[in-house]
Amino acid sequence: MTSFLPSPLDGHSPYYVRLADAFEAAMADGRLPSGDKLPPQRHLAFxxxxxxxxxxRAYALLRERGLVSGEIGRGTYVLDQRHAADQPPRDNFAFAYTGTRSIDSPAGKLRFDTAAAPDIGQSERIGATLADVARDMSIEVASYSRSTPPHWRTAGARWLxxxxxxxxxxxxxPTHGAVSAALSVITAMSAPGDRxxxxxxxxxxxxxxxxxAGRRTVGVEIDSGGMVPEDFERVCAQQHPKLAFLMPTLHNPxxxxxxxxxxxxIAEIARRYGVWLIEDDLxxxxxxxxxxxxxxxAPDRTFVVSSLSKCxxxxxxxxxxxxxxxxxxxITVTHRLLTGGISFVLAEAGARLVLSxxxxxxxxxxxxxxxARHRIxxxxxxxxxxxxHPFAPFVWLKLPDPWLSGTFKAAAARRDILIDDEDEYKPERMEHNYYRARISYSSGDRALIATGMTELRSLLDSGMAGYDGET
Known part of the structure; x- marks a missing residue:
């Protein structure tokens, strides 16, 4: 095991980022050669x-950068830097664009990090609708969607x-979901470099x-009541953004x-400064x-997006x-260019489900x-x-001392439960910590929800004694 003790670089970034940067610098100049074992987390923390x-969190960031590998029970080791050209760039594409969730979620875990619609037996109804589409519209199914049938728009108007x-x-x-809808609006209504x-x-x-897509992101303060209008106006006056994305009802997370x-x-501020609004009503x-x-x-400048994904x-x-x-x-043209065109089968099935x-x-x-799950x-x-909230598929949990958001997420994962730490919901780097975690309960059945939540409650109550951070 290496005797190297990192000295985090000066700067305004979070300490764990500077700590990871110090390790990376030591790997680059040979002070930490490939194969060296990093100090156990508890020892280095002391x-x-x-x-x-x-x-x-620093070790996790090093793993995201492709610089180290870690195995439970063995430790964390420096990877061979001769293959650095095969690794992501310095600001790390994977970490920057995928967030704190695994790209490929490990098997055998309770998925408390997803808020998709619960299983209520909808597959039978959906399957029948898809079969009807394939039977009734065989020619259209075999071709591309080159136009938008009026009833697709009617269904969307009814759902929204x-x-x-x-x-x-x-x-x-019609779009491939709320995310592609929002991205189509951002791409259509702004240019690279816009805020x-x-x-x-x-x-x-x-x-x-x-x-x-080359846009710059700007954060606006929120409180228990959602976006703070005064800070939104400050940002509009100082940074002249082109567009704002917000979730006014049951904000996530x-x-x-x-x-x-x-x-x-907010509507008046957007009008005064010429800012477009995306209202996510999912x-x-x-x-x-x-x-x-x-x-x-603000009907003249608001785009409202939603989908079938959550319910x-x-x-x-x-x-x-x-x-x-x-x-x-x-927006139709932009969505087509971004996605390659909407799926006829899915759009037609969605319209039929709504209109019926x-x-x-x-x-x-x-x-x-x-x-019912909320009560449990x-x-x-x-x-x-x-x-x-009774109809929201997740809770926003404030963690007691000494838990940190990322540490609680790691501890939950050690118990085979996947949750989201607060960093998953930060659109940009910031110093502020909320000490919170989002825990969803739409995946699995009620018995699994009860089992997993009981395990998390036990972990929560045990404090750090319930987590051995050694890797």
């Missing part, structure tokens, strides 16, 4: 005067309508994809719901919240975006199942500092 979680707001069907564009606003906690794959007053303020469509959509207050079936990959007047064709009322029926059944989870986590 020597540096930091927490085991900080060292663990909520709380008295309903888009004109002519403004609706895109995101809440400082958000569904970060959208932000990562925007950066991959905080579950915040923007008040009507804040929605009006979870809002599952809520019983009566607050008007932001699109009510019907994520595997369908069917979604829609309602556009401001005269922009639907622009089947999708609404499945949504009600999904919400009832999530509500609330009972197990009683007394913990946790934000919940």
């Amino acid at each position: 020597d540096l005067g930091v927490t085991v979680g900080t060292v663990g 309508a909520r709380n008295g707001w309903a888009p004109d069907a002519e403004t609706v564009v 895109i606003v995101f809440e400082k906690l958000t569904f970060s794959p959208i932000a990562r994809s925007a950066r991959l 905080t579950l915040a719901i923007l008040s009507e007053d804040r929605r009006r303020q 979870y809002g469509s599952m809520s019983d919240d009566p607050t008007p959509l932001v699109a009510e207050f 019907v079936a994520a595997g369908l990959r069917v979604g829609w975006v309602a556009c401001p007047p005269h922009l639907a064709q622009r 009322g089947t999708a609404d029926e499945l949504r009600r059944r999904s919400m009832a199942e999530i509500e 989870v609330s009972e197990i986590l009683a007394g913990a500092d946790v934000t919940t």
